[in-house]
Amino acid sequence: MRAGGETPREGESQVPREGEREVRREGERDALREVPSKTPSKTPSETPSETPSETPSETPSETPSETPSEGDRGDEREVSRAGDRAVPHEGELGSAAPTSLLEDRYRRWLRLLPASYRAEREEEMVSVFLEGSPGVSDADGPRPRWSEIASVAALAVRVRLGGAGHPAPRFLAWGETVRLIALLGLGLQALLGALAFTITLRVYGVIGGVGPLFAQVEPPGSPERLVAILESLAGALWFAPFAALLAGRPRAARALALLALVPEVPWLVRAFPADLGGPSAFLGSELVGLLPSLVTVLALWAGFHRDARPVRRTLWLLLPPLAAGAALTALYEVIASPATAAWIWPWMDDPGLASALILGAGVAYGCVHVYAPARRTPSWPIALAILALPMLCVRLAGMEHGADLADEMSRTITLVMYGQAALLLVFVVWSAVLGVRTLPAAPVPSREEPAEG
Template sequence: MSRLEERYRFVLRLLPAAYRQEWEDDMVAAFLDSMDTGDSETTAYVTDYGRPSLSEVASIVSLAVRLRLGGADAPPRSYAWGQAARLATLMAMLTHAVMVTASIAVTLWLSGKIAWLPAPAPEWALIPPGSIWHTAWDLAGYAWLPAYIALVLGHRRVAQAVALLAVVPPAITTAVQQAGDVPLSVSPWAMLLIDVVLLLAMAAFHHGAPPVPRRPWLLALPIGILLVPVPLFTIQATTPALRLVDWPGLSCAAVTAAMVIHLTVRVSRRRPRTLPWSLALTLLAVATLALRTATLLDYSDQAQHTTLATIASVQAIAVLAVGVPLAVIAIRALRRLPSIPTVAPRPTTPT
């Protein structure tokens, strides 16, 4: 076996074992044939020192995503994981869209544009941006709203491109600030990492995935605004103590509440199609718990670090208390599903 073949087979390990057992040799033979230049010396050199191209690796990665996060024609276990990844991505995108949409209304209120609402307290006054570039930079976060709508409507690549506009500016801003006089902080980088993972997770909406039910997910946007950010902002504005709850803490509370509701529905109705939701909420619980744990490091320099650390610990414990039983239930149900298809699909070029 040549070094080139070894390297290619190493990349093929990204594919499911059952798929490799069926198609690996054929894929290797086709790849080696494509690397044959017709010149014996050049071919010998490529065989010893060549590597799969980035486009070839990207093609295999895309195929692995489609197989492991399968669509309707995938094995039940792959389909369950695929639906879980898609549901988790939609819920996270919905959260971003809800919060940025509500923040538009809050910004208008704080700037005095909504005359029929009572005037905000002085400590809530907005600080005007220094220039038009700062304004444009701040508006980049609102890109999550059109990205969510594009994803629901089935335009995954558009959604990824638009969401990238919401990820890059905060990353640059954080890097510039922390390269200057701003103290090093874990929180912005942890939240950016979650956003990058969310951006990559949109790959689960490949062409083989079932379409997103548009009506419920579009209706979830206005309903979510009325149920979450509006009451939350009102409570925080009138109860100063609740201002200590940061974004990771709010995420913990939201995910915990969602898991409790899901477990209640699962036990009461015993619906057979709840496994993808169980897995999706488990994925969100893991991400939320990781975010909460990472951001604890920033509390050491806070004046109320003991109180903040206690609140954060309670939030993490709540996620674990509900998330662990849900994960156990989901994994047990997942193991009962077959993981190998009756007939492995032929390799296809990713689109």
């Protein structure tokens, strides 16, 4: 007799089943077990006829009291209210842990970080963020705090510029490039400020007599004259952040650079009409004129972050901008005459002088790149390309109002300005390609392999 009182069918072996037999159902995780007999287990070879006949479909009464398996219960899942995510039953093993809405949003913001950095520290950072927001439900629509987003963005900048303990060669090269942009940009602004300062002293008779080129426009004692003097002398403020950076004090340099930007505000205010009905036609060119200063200040704040090592340089580097400003003032007096060739004038304003200096530095580095391969660096060409780009915008903005092409001099000046823009565009492309090709390879993200055993 079988367990359950069923008589064996014809052709089946009447020997009682010996041992424990397991039959696996498709889709179930646990096995169904029959009632063990009292006799010792036998091998399959002893009862070959039992195997084909005793299938689960032929013996439905063998397990009348069997309850649903854990595999069946594990298929029942609870659905979260807000995220519609399947939450596995607590008894089910081996299922992937669900992620919350807040965790997904944290990971989305962490994509600002380089992949190589995320591979090492993403899980740790997500855990720390989630510990700061306990008991948050998806139904509340949680979002990362603005302070956390700002901290991730600042960390991304520091990492990509060679800081935050991630000294990959490519990131270190970008950090050196941005710091070089800040140093060269401050030096250029200091030179232009020295030029404006010496011209102002010359205009008002402090240095020598007043020449016809520097004739005063505003009447003495008028408020307009006072504003003009203050605006002309404000360019000298760029010497303060330049000197602080040379002295190895980047924090002071950043604050002083913001102070040097303040005198630029009146120019923007005057770009609006008196009735404040809307911007004038010169507002766009005034905004573009701020680009060189803004690029310098942004590079100063981004490049000299808290992880950057301050480099102290000699203060004698303050002398070249001063000497260049004085020399250019004297040059103005020499060439300022009706007999001066028209093609020279586009090179004597601020965008023309800055373009000439940047192009000259690019030619010098090109010679170093060709004749001294050991001294090649990606920092100089990329830095010069980034400094040349806002000068290109300033030059193009100065030509948007058109020019009087009726006389020969106006046509020559206009053609030279277009030629400057073309030269700057070619230089930007050439320098950028040269610098990017010299950059070290990007870091490859790698995760630590889990320990076996």
